[in-house]
Amino acid sequence: MTQRVVLASHNAHKLEELRRIVGPALPGIELVGYDGPEPVENGVTFAANALIKAQAAAEHTGLPAIAxxxxxxxxxxxxxxxxxxxxxxGPARSDTANVDLLLWQLSDLTDEHRAAQFVCAAALVLPGTAGAETSVLGVWPGSVLRAPAGAGGFGYDPIFQPEGETRSAAELSPAEKDAVSHRTRAFTALAPEILARVAF
Structure with missing residues (x-):
């Protein structure tokens, strides 16, 4: 019997990515997309916002939800x-505007002061059960480059150089990124919780 778990995101690319990343670790579980209302993300931490999204999806669908x-x-x-x-x-939520502002803010800094991390909080919420929620954090250390490099990925990938790499995250293949990314680290850590807590 297959148990459906909803991914609390309207982003089809993220659903595809998570199916690649964590699907093999979740036998008997089908990750499905979400088409319900988006909640207000008013948490002050990554974990709080991930839980807000998962709670909204679990309530709307009646399914276990991850976010x-x-x-x-x-x-x-x-x-x-x-x-x-x-x-x-700014309010346009443009990847280009985000990257340009961050590069400008760091423009006078030498390389040793450009350390950064990609951070991902992954959350699981079960419907109709108070307190049945958990979250984990995945961190991908690196630094901010001086100019964008690479055409892959999205967001800040073109200016993020992972620790130990000579390329930006946007220059990695999807398989290379999937093997080490912050999202992979977070959802790989969450997978045992999903298996243990989602009833079949």
Whole structure:
């Protein structure tokens, strides 16, 4: 018997990515898309926002729900953009505007002061059961480049150089990125919880 688990996102690319990343670790579970209302993400941490999204999807669908909230955290900016990563460049929520502003803010800094991490909180919420929720954090360390490089990925990928790499995240193949990304780390850690807590 297959158990459906809803991914609390309207992003078809994210659903496809998570099926690649965590699907093999979840035998008997089908990840399905979400077409319900989007909640207000008014949490002050990645984990809080991931739980808000998963709770809304679980309530709307009656299915176990998973969600993530992610962004880039720059050390010298005290962890910003952080939860504001998607709207760092203004209300248009443009990847280009976000990247341009961050590069401008760091333009005078030497390489040793450009450390950053991609951070992802992954959450699981079961419907109709108070307290039946959990979240885990995945961190992908690296640094901010001085200019975009690569045509792959999305968001801040073109200016993020993973630790130990000479390429940007946007220059990695999907398979290379899937093997080490913050989202992979978070959902790989969440997978045992999903298997243990989702009833068949």
């Amino acid at each position: 993530d909230d992610s962004g880039i955290a720059v050390d010298v900016l005290g962890g910003c953009p952080g939860i504001f990563s998607a709207r760092w460049g």
